Amino acid sequence: MDDSAKPRHTRTIRVGNLARVEGEGALYVRVKGNQVEEVRLDIFEPPRFFEAFLRGRNFAEVPDITARICGICPVAYQMSSCQALEAALGLEVGGQLKALRRLLYCGEWIESHTLHIYFLHLPDFLGYPDAVRLAQDQPERIKRALQLKKTGNELMTLLGGREIHPINVKVGGFYRVPRKAELLAVRDKLEQAREIALETVRFVAGLNFPDLKPDYTFVSLREEGAYPILQGRIVSNRGLDIPVSAFEQHFQEEHVPHSNALHATLSGQPYLVGPLARYNLNYDLLPAPLQSLAKEVGLGPVCRNPFQSIVVRALETLYACEEALRLMGEYEEPDAPSLPVVPKAATGAGCSEAPRGILYHRYQMDQQGLITEAKIVPPTSQNQKMIEEDLRQFVAAHLELPKPELTLRCEQTIRNYDPCISCATHFLRLEMEHET
Amino acid sequence: MPGKHKPTLAVWKFASCDGCQLSLLDCEDELLAVAGAVTIAHFLEASSAVLPGPYDLSLVEGSITTPHDAERIQAIRKNSRFLVAIGACATAGGIQALRNFADVEAFTRVVYARPEYIQTLQHSSAISEHVKVDFELRGCPVNKAQLLEVISAFLHKRKPNIPPHSVCLECKARGTVCVMVAQGIPCLGPVTQAGCGAICPAYQRGCYGCFGPQENPNTVALSAWWTHLGVDETAQQRAFRTYNAGAQAFSKEAARHG
Ligand code: SF4
Numbered sequence A: 001m002d003d004s005a006k007p008r009h010t011r012t013i014r015v016g017n018l019a020r021v022e023g024e025g026a027l028y029v030r031v032k033g034n035q036v037e038e039v040r041l042d043i044f045e046p047p048r049f050f051e052a053f054l055r056g057r058n059f060a061e062v063p064d065i066t067a068r069i070c071g072i073c074p075v076a077y078q079m080s081s082c083q084a085l086e087a088a089l090g091l092e093v094g095g096q097l098k099a100l101r102r103l104l105y106c107g108e109w110i111e112s113h114t115l116h117i118y119f120l121h122l123p124d125f126l127g128y129p130d131a132v133r134l135a136q137d138q139p140e141r142i143k144r145a146l147q148l149k150k151t152g153n154e155l156m157t158l159l160g161g162r163e164i165h166p167i168n169v170k171v172g173g174f175y176r177v178p179r180k181a182e183l184l185a186v187r188d189k190l191e192q193a194r195e196i197a198l199e200t201v202r203f204v205a206g207l208n209f210p211d212l213k214p215d216y217t218f219v220s221l222r223e224e225g226a227y228p229i230l231q232g233r234i235v236s237n238r239g240l241d242i243p244v245s246a247f248e249q250h251f252q253e254e255h256v257p258h259s260n261a262l263h264a265t266l267s268g269q270p271y272l273v274g275p276l277a278r279y280n281l282n283y284d285l286l287p288a289p290l291q292s293l294a295k296e297v298g299l300g301p302v303c304r305n306p307f308q309s310i311v312v313r314a315l316e317t318l319y320a321c322e323e324a325l326r327l328m329g330e331y332e333e334p335d336a337p338s339l340p341v342v343p344k345a346a347t348g349a350g351c352s353e354a355p356r357g358i359l360y361h362r363y364q365m366d367q368q369g370l371i372t373e374a375k376i377v378p379p380t381s382q383n384q385k386m387i388e389e390d391l392r393q394f395v396a397a398h399l400e401l402p403k404p405e406l407t408l409r410c411e412q413t414i415r416n417y418d419p420c421i422s423c424a425t426h427f428l429r430l431e432m433e434h435e436t
Numbered sequence B: 001m002p003g004k005h006k007p008t009l010a011v012w013k014f015a016s017c018d019g020c021q022l023s024l025l026d027c028e029d030e031l032l033a034v035a036g037a038v039t040i041a042h043f044l045e046a047s048s049a050v051l052p053g054p055y056d057l058s059l060v061e062g063s064i065t066t067p068h069d070a071e072r073i074q075a076i077r078k079n080s081r082f083l084v085a086i087g088a089c090a091t092a093g094g095i096q097a098l099r100n101f102a103d104v105e106a107f108t109r110v111v112y113a114r115p116e117y118i119q120t121l122q123h124s125s126a127i128s129e130h131v132k133v134d135f136e137l138r139g140c141p142v143n144k145a146q147l148l149e150v151i152s153a154f155l156h157k158r159k160p161n162i163p164p165h166s167v168c169l170e171c172k173a174r175g176t177v178c179v180m181v182a183q184g185i186p187c188l189g190p191v192t193q194a195g196c197g198a199i200c201p202a203y204q205r206g207c208y209g210c211f212g213p214q215e216n217p218n219t220v221a222l223s224a225w226w227t228h229l230g231v232d233e234t235a236q237q238r239a240f241r242t243y244n245a246g247a248q249a250f251s252k253e254a255a256r257h258g
């Protein structure tokens, strides 16, 4: 039955299991007449209690443990953890050790962005259920995509020991640093990867995008003189400019009844983190050729269309390839793989740019270096309110669409975000009360 | 092969980080070949096409932590010809099994402002505690090559060739000098199952046991060695309580310390 013909009635959209997102979730939208009454992104991801069981662990174990929050961006968890603990201990990991961290992180951006672009997001634009079926019609494209992704993974394996849950990251630096020759061995592959990334930018820029330009509050890091990956100040397009240590004074997490997740807000308002936010707040820090490329493919310095996040991801992938090549070229083997670390009672915060947006950690430890309190705010929890807001606007503007199509477009709206539901350390499931 | 039934593959997720199923997508060189040999019938992380069961091979990632999941795994078992548990979460309860040694209500209060909304079980348990599993593949995360071996073994109806020996043998094969003997770095390699290729010692650190206990590990002898290296009791307990805290040999050894 086409219930759109009867606008007075209640219409619901339910997607029982969202596909092509990381982790498991569901969507529920209820429309009454011309009003969108309720939008919920349901998370069934069961609680895993990281913040609780980190208490009592030694600080040195933290980066290995927090990596397990998310298999898709473990490096982000390791970097935010290490930086928070180093801030507490008053350590500054600089020079080539910092450069190696950035290089490792570039590997994760390449791998994770490529996964999202080709495997999770692109099939929507081309009308396929997945990249494997897409590969039957366009084998070359998917083979090239796999090669690009593999290069990101190889970089992670070289610096981290393996691509999922790297074992080589520690508070103060690394367990072992690579020889220059080891790095140069992947140089050719990265040069090929750069070509594929460039092709990807041009290709995805030519997709059809629905017209949507919400007036987002963007939040990202702003790193001194470089496109933000590892660290920086937290900034917004509405004038926010704070050190990481002030995060909790401005951002709140709420656990409200009738909501299914902890929602982060910025002074009570929803905001957006991730590639679009990074791009809009740091366009000036992209190398000039990338800025021209962005113009050439129709992006410009401001891009507010969430569907075009696929183009921004592609640009960032290209950036990560180029940045990795630059870092490799400048690499000199450091004297020691890590700085000496002496535990003390202290608190520290750290934040880095996971592929999906800023990831905030804070730890408190005692004199022996045992953690007494941990707080982790992942990107998906920060975007959750904004995803629901986008869905609300999208549904309100497209009430005339037949239900199957509207449902599909809602799913696509969610996939714009690359929500990483398993990284949502403290999402929870909550049964809704339904109107009778 | 024309006329022949292509086996169906399903991938399921419970409490986990997604890393083990991601390992399948990380098999870049083999992924399209795998996709050619099986019909991907249910793999939500990768595809929105979902075919109804029964499935020839189900790969299960993650541990059971909620009443709803305890029911869901039963339905999956009924619908699967072979069921393989992949990763430390599915074979030992994963890192989330650390709750098994604590008070879950206290945990809930630490993380959530409104603990009354949380539905969770006191224990995080392995898949085999709920249903019969045909094979368990260890690792946090699983090793890609081993994952491919398991898939192809089941498709060809043979036993997977997954060696049960310890990480030490892999160090020897790789030519890594023992970090514990030569440098006095505490290492769980002697009691941990091989499979990773002995990555940690090659990166100048001790194994932290992410593949779980090997068959019949002598954990008591290892602890004595760690004591000799100066590792205190609580640190020894923590070492056995990580990603495979719920595996019997490790939980038993952990209980002796602390
Ligand atoms: S075993 Fe480790 S890698 Fe696999 S799902 Fe669990 S936490 Fe992730």
Ligand code: SF4
Pocket: A167, B167, B189, B192, B193, B196, B197, B198, B199, B200, B201, B206, B207, B208, B209, B210, B211, B212
């Ligand atoms: S912790 Fe042990 S089993 Fe895990 S990767 Fe390191 S050496 Fe291998």
